[in-house]
Amino acid sequence: MKKYHDFPGIKTQILKRHKGSVTNMSKMFFGPTTFSQDKVKTTQEKTNQVSTEPHSVSQVLLQSSGGISPLPSSSFTLLPLIKRSLEKLEQLIHREMRAIGGQEITMPSLVPLSFWKKSGRMSDRENEREIEGVYVVEKQDLLLAPTHEEVVTQLVSQSNLSSKHLPLYLYQMTNKFRKEKRPKGGLLRTREFLMKDMYTFDTDDEAAKKTYMNVCNAYEKLFEKLELPAIKVLADTGSIGGLLSHEFHVISDVGEDVILHCNSCDMNVNTESLKQNIESLKQNIESLKQDTESLKQDTKSCPNCQAVLQERKGIEVGHAFLLGDRYSLPFDANYMTTNGKKSLLSMGCFGIGVTRLLSTCIEVLSTDKGMRWPALIAPFDVALISPKEGSKEEAVIGGTNGFLKDFALEMSRRGRIHVDETPGLDVLFDDRNNLTVGKRDKDHLMRGIPYLVIAGKSVMEGTNGVMRFEVIRTRDGNKWFLTHEQTLAFLDQVFCS
Numbered sequence: 257m258k259k260y261h262d263f264p265g266i267k268t269q270i271l272k273r274h275k276g277s278v279t280n281m282s283k284m285f286f287g288p289t290t291f292s293q294d295k296v297k298t299t300q301e302k303t304n305q306v307s308t309e310p311h312s313v314s315q316v317l318l319q320s321s322g323g324i325s326p327l328p329s330s331s332f333t334l335l336p337l338i339k340r341s342l343e344k345l346e347q348l349i350h351r352e353m354r355a356i357g358g359q360e361i362t363m364p365s366l367v368p369l370s371f372w373k374k375s376g377r378m379s380d381r382e383n384e385r386e387i388e389g390v391y392v393v394e395k396q397d398l399l400l401a402p403t404h405e406e407v408v409t410q411l412v413s414q415s416n417l418s419s420k421h422l423p424l425y426l427y428q429m430t431n432k433f434r435k436e437k438r439p440k441g442g443l444l445r446t447r448e449f450l451m452k453d454m455y456t457f458d459t460d461d462e463a464a465k466k467t468y469m470n471v472c473n474a475y476e477k478l479f480e481k482l483e484l485p486a487i488k489v490l491a492d493t494g495s496i497g498g499l500l501s502h503e504f505h506v507i508s509d510v511g512e513d514v515i516l517h518c519n520s521c522d523m524n525v526n527t528e529s530l531k532q533n534i535e536s537l538k539q540n541i542e543s544l545k546q547d548t549e550s551l552k553q554d555t556k557s558c559p560n561c562q563a564v565l566q567e568r569k570g571i572e573v574g575h576a577f578l579l580g581d582r583y584s585l586p587f588d589a590n591y592m593t594t595n596g597k598k599s600l601l602s603m604g605c606f607g608i609g610v611t612r613l614l615s616t617c618i619e620v621l622s623t624d625k626g627m628r629w630p631a632l633i634a635p636f637d638v639a640l641i642s643p644k645e646g647s648k649e650e651a652v653i654g655g656t657n658g659f660l661k662d663f664a665l666e667m668s669r670r671g672r673i674h675v676d677e678t679p680g681l682d683v684l685f686d687d688r689n690n691l692t693v694g695k696r697d698k699d700h701l702m703r704g705i706p707y708l709v710i711a712g713k714s715v716m717e718g719t720n721g722v723m724r725f726e727v728i729r730t731r732d733g734n735k736w737f738l739t740h741e742q743t744l745a746f747l748d749q750v751f752c753s
């Protein structure tokens with residue numbers, strides 16, 4: 257058996273760069289898992305109906321596949337299966353943020369209340385310490401930050417910036433806390449979640465608008481890579497404030513936001529934002545003493561072209577704000593112009609709910625056959641299934657420590673992971689040979705491992721005694737019967753193209 261990495265001179269180079277892995281499934285920790293396909297089907301049926309019951313397909317799939325484990329506090333422990341996927345998603349986001357010039361920082365979760373009083377997001381009167389959705393740590397004058405506009409603006413205000421430092425893009429990926437009245441849908445809506453938040457600083461509003469477009473484009477590129485049909489929606493600036501805001505939504509019946517879509521000019525508006533527009537419209541119209549009856553019609557028509565709007569539900573996965581001097585003014589965040597004068601910075605802020613984004617992928621890509629992942633963030637690329645203990649196939653191919661163990665290793669050195677452009681596949685070696693091949697096959701179809709390589713009956717059925725493996729693409733159920741060498745070449749072709 258000739259191994260591809262045995263060529264002189266290539267071996268070390270490839271081995272140095274390869275980042276694949278082999279995980280023995282019998283040793284993997286799945287928590288208190290109970291897998292049931294019926295449960296997934298029932299949830300999908302329920303989701304299609306109108307119901308107030310908290311449920312989502314991604315929650316059922318993630319819990320039953322051993323991805324997450326619930327606590328009575330409506331929060332979740334993330335288990336190794338989902339952590340593998342989350343790590344890939346984080347790397348993908350880091351790459352996109354660095355590609356546009358982002359520099360990573362980490363700000364603490366516990367931040368001084370005084371910052372929020374300074375920005376005016378929290379009243380400085382003793383008896384008015386409540387702010388909607390924010391956890392305040394009483395007596396210590398701290399809060400658990402849901403966003404970091406104040407902290408980052410304070411930081412930048414002390415950093416002696418000049419025009420040569422601008423535009424400045426700072427971002428972080430940390431856990432955020434929000435008082436959700438109704439946490440639901442597993443990781444879709446939680447009180448504690450992983451978020452990527454970027455804060456940008458520019459010389460003026462014009463430059464900040466360019467930055468705004470730049471970051472929005474990077475978000476669209478990211479969602480495309482995740483195979484998510486995300487749409488950009490005009491949104492309300494809300495409690496964050498500022499000049500302009502857009503949300504990125506993935507259309508789904510589980511979504512909590514109502515998106516209005518114009519078929520005529522392709523504009524998308526969040527109903528909240530439209531209400532705000534209507535309010536200002538109302539004031540204008542009242543001042544003109546026009547008939548207010550015409551307003552009722554306006555809530556149903558496009559603010560851009562007046563065509564009839566259609567309602568859809570969306571899950572918000574990203575948010576962008578053009579802040580202007582909303583925070584740089586109270587924190588006196590300046591830069592030195594080329595003329596040696598101080599000038600206020602114009603800001604933007606941009607968020608992605610990382611854990612929500614991951615569960616949204618599962619929510620919208622999965623089918624009644626099981627979980628489906630975007631190819632770039634699947635927890636494993638391929639699963640290799642060993643024959644059942646004591647079977648004829650096992651007698652031919654050997655147990656889990658011989659040829660198959662090497663085969664798994666070989667696979668882990670093939671193909672390519674696109675996220676960091678290094679070769680190597682993540683192989684799940686299903687060595688639970690006390691179970692039948694059929695049962696394990698089903699298990700992987702449900703978990704949505706993109707490719708399965710099965711050492712089943714086909715091992716015995718090849719011509720001239722050549723072993724063949726059954727290779728299945730879970731996405732569409734397509735099958736191939738390939739030899740050992742053909743399987744490796746197949747994986748190269750699939751993951752390199």
Ligand SMILES: [Zn+2]
Pocket residue numbers: 518519520521522523558559560561562563
């Ligand atoms: Zn329109």
